[in-house]
Amino acid sequence: MDCSSATENLVECARRRGTPGSELAAHLRGCGNCRERWEAEWSLTGELKALRQETASARMPAAARADLMSRFEAQGKVTPIRRASGMDRRWLWPAAAAAMLVVSVAVFRPFVTPAIQPPAASEEQTIFEADGYMPVPYAPPLAPGELLQQVHADLEPAELVSLGVDVDPTLNAELPADLLLGQDGLPRAIRLSEDNSTGLGEIQQ
Amino acid sequence: MSAGMQRSDEELYREMRRGDTGAFAELYERREPGLYRFALHMTGSPALAEEIAHEVFVQLMGPVARFDDAKGTVEGWMFGVARNLIRSARRKGPVEEPVDQPYVHDIVGGLIEDERHFALRQAIAELPEAYREAVVLCDLEERNYDDAARVMNCPVGTVRSRLHRARALLGAKLKRRAAAEVV
Numbered sequence: 001m002d003c004s005s006a007t008e009n010l011v012e013c014a015r016r017r018g019t020p021g022s023e024l025a026a027h028l029r030g031c032g033n034c035r036e037r038w039e040a041e042w043s044l045t046g047e048l049k050a051l052r053q054e055t056a057s058a059r060m061p062a063a064a065r066a067d068l069m070s071r072f073e074a075q076g077k078v079t080p081i082r083r084a085s086g087m088d089r090r091w092l093w094p095a096a097a098a099a100m101l102v103v104s105v106a107v108f109r110p111f112v113t114p115a116i117q118p119p120a121a122s123e124e125q126t127i128f129e130a131d132g133y134m135p136v137p138y139a140p141p142l143a144p145g146e147l148l149q150q151v152h153a154d155l156e157p158a159e160l161v162s163l164g165v166d167v168d169p170t171l172n173a174e175l176p177a178d179l180l181l182g183q184d185g186l187p188r189a190i191r192l193s194e195d196n197s198t199g200l201g202e203i204q205q
Numbered sequence: 206m207s208a209g210m211q212r213s214d215e216e217l218y219r220e221m222r223r224g225d226t227g228a229f230a231e232l233y234e235r236r237e238p239g240l241y242r243f244a245l246h247m248t249g250s251p252a253l254a255e256e257i258a259h260e261v262f263v264q265l266m267g268p269v270a271r272f273d274d275a276k277g278t279v280e281g282w283m284f285g286v287a288r289n290l291i292r293s294a295r296r297k298g299p300v301e302e303p304v305d306q307p308y309v310h311d312i313v314g315g316l317i318e319d320e321r322h323f324a325l326r327q328a329i330a331e332l333p334e335a336y337r338e339a340v341v342l343c344d345l346e347e348r349n350y351d352d353a354a355r356v357m358n359c360p361v362g363t364v365r366s367r368l369h370r371a372r373a374l375l376g377a378k379l380k381r382r383a384a385a386e387v388v
Contacts, residue, residue, distance in 0.1 A: 011369050015344070040376040047325050047379075048344045054322060055345070060241050060255050065233065068262050072221075072229050075266060 001027045006034045014041035098186055133180060133189035137164040142188065148180045152193065163190050214279035218265075218272060232279070233262060239346060240283055246341040247291050249330045257290045277355070284356040288338075295334075328378040336371035343368050 001009075006027045013020050020028060020038070028035045128135050142148070154174035157167045167175065180189040212220075212228075214235070220228035240261060244254035261283050264271065272282045329337055335357075342353040343364065354361045 008369070011372060037373075037376070040380065041372060044372055044376055044379070045344075047321060048340075051322055051325055052345050052347070055242055055245065058242050058245060059238055060258055064255055064259050065237070068233065068259065068266075069226070069230065071263065072266050073226055075268070 003027075003031060003034055006031065007037060010034065010038045011041055014038060014045050017042075017045060098184075128180065128189040131191070133178070133191045134164060135189050136187045139186060139188045140182075140184075142182055146183050148182060148188065151179045151181055153177060153179060160190075160192075163187060165190060165192065167192075215274050218274075218279045221266065229266065232265075236280060236283060237262070240287055243284065243341060243346060244287055244291060246329065246345055247334075247337060248294065249326065253294055257287055257294070260290055261286045281355050285358070288356075292334075324379060324382050325375070328375050328382070331378065332371055332374060336367050336374065339364055339367040340371045340375070344372075 001023050006024055009024050010020065010028070013024065028038055153176075155163075155177050156174055157171040160167050160175060160177065163179075165177070176193045178191050178193045179187045182188050212231070214232060217228045217232040217235075221232060237258060241254055241258040244257040245251060248254055248257070264286055265279075265283065272279060276282075277285075329340055332340065338357055339353065342348045342356055343350065348356070350361045350364050353364045357364060
């Protein structure tokens, strides 16, 4: 056994507070450096164990727990804004299909009717833009009194492009986005969010 | 519920998202100690450790559920958030408590700080972050290499080599300190 593999073995053996096997023991008998390392590792394991025991019962103060529990209870059961998981994202396909239908109608309509006036900038578009949202192109207008639901989802670049967002469609990553859906489930506006799932990004709501 | 029927973190998380306070409390009881100790050993500061662990739970219960069980475990996600918060705090400035203020007193109920532990804690605090993580997870939290690799987001072999290197550095630091005390 050479010193390199002896070191590998002795560290693991000392961490377990085990007895060196015959090969390692023979090496330790004949190698002063490794023996010294073995003694240092053995001692270090003991010191780390003592430190571990010293902090074993360390907990956050009870007040911190109470604060979190009251925050949780105050938040209530409804979590209207949620990340769409793989299963939850199923709604996107019917929505995309419906959007395609709308696009198709818009494209072929000139052959049926003589002219289509471009939609004027509506009040809702102004509201969208004020919140950093971009209206989804060709989305049907909202009915009077129709409510919007905000949904957060990670979307493929191609999905974002289909919703009118200018991103590189070849990008190999999902990007977080906030969507405003009408009561018919169709997206009306979108914005890229800064949610990065690392705990450091700002959440836009 | 019997011990054999213990719900997984992920089940508790799903219940919690549906508003089950008991599930949140159970998840807290299960994960808070390790998470807090991890932050404590990594930062050397009880106040900062508390802030970090608290923030992890705040994010866990937040209106935007960021955890995705297709991408990993709840525990891995929580430690990932904690690691990012620790890094972020370090970027803002020094996070270690002043060295003459032992950090254990106010959390472990007045345990007496001995010099040997103090030296070891200081040596751990001086390790590069990646090495410190390996020591904290494997030797202080007694995680196996697989668990530590998941938390550290690196291969098992990397955890092992970082730990061995970290222990060699710790041994050298403690030896130097002991020699200086003799002189």
